[in-house]
């Protein structure tokens with residue numbers, strides 16, 4: 001496998017995502033953020049799959065190590081703390097609502113899918129239900145948009161878990177490279 005490529009290679013990306021997820025990426029997709037060794041970290045998917053199924057998850061986290069680090073945060077009760085702060089902070093409510101609106105607007109740039117109008121991800125705009133979805137949004141669009149995605153990334157960064165120095169998937173033979 002070639003790492004640190006100068007140019008993204010869609011075939012290599014598809015192989016890398018398949019190794020990360022254990023299945024091929026669905027629909028029409030592109031890499032929205034990367035982790036170590038230029039592995040994909042977030043995949044952006046068009047909102048309707050080729051078979052017609054609506055696909056609301058614009059940003060999906062593929063990095064196994066970041067997925068695991070966020071699952072740990074969730075198990076520690078971080079989402080309940082975020083949820084209770086959201087209930088008491090109108091500025092945070094406004095930011096989170098803007099993140100929700102931005103998510104939907106970005107998705108609508110890729111296609112109008114009436115079945116998922118008004119629906120974003122991760123519990124937005126009123127609930128904190130999935131750090132993986134919120135962090136995927138933060139990585140996909142950059143800092144300053146999703147307050148809880150940014151915060152979760154800061155927490156895993158403070159633990160030295162993001163960006164992660166190790167290969168994203170350790171068993172390189174999981175990716176066929178010819």
Ligand SMILES: [Zn+2]
Pocket residue numbers: 035036039040041062063064065066164167168169
């Ligand atoms: Zn990774």
